[in-house]
Amino acid sequence: MHTTSLRKVGGSIMLTVPPAFLDQLHLQAGATVGLVIDNGRLVVEPAARPRYTMAELLAEAEAAGVYPLPAEEREWIDAPAVGKELI
Structure with missing residues (x-):
């Protein structure tokens, strides 16, 4: 000790x-x-690091004035998973 x-x-x-x-x-x-x-x-x-959902991150981006995203980026975010990127 x-x-x-x-x-x-x-x-x-x-x-x-x-x-x-x-x-x-x-x-x-x-x-x-x-x-x-x-x-x-x-x-x-x-202290535990906070974990944010995509919706929370996008809401924060909207509050900061960088959202809504351009159509091409929105398309990318809404696209289905194609690999092991999901947790």
Whole structure:
């Protein structure tokens, strides 16, 4: 078990994480993590990356003003799958 000290930084308390732990979790400075208290323990875990549907992505594109798509691109998006591109 690795031990570390909590430090006051401005109005917050900082917890340092050793680089080896960050490497194992594929995290780096600026990464978003979740914090929970579980049976009196502080648990820090990587935050799940959001998964978006095509409809959500297109709605976001419309809100940004880059949608509706030209007819040729719309045709491509609506075309049936021809390989293993479906998950």
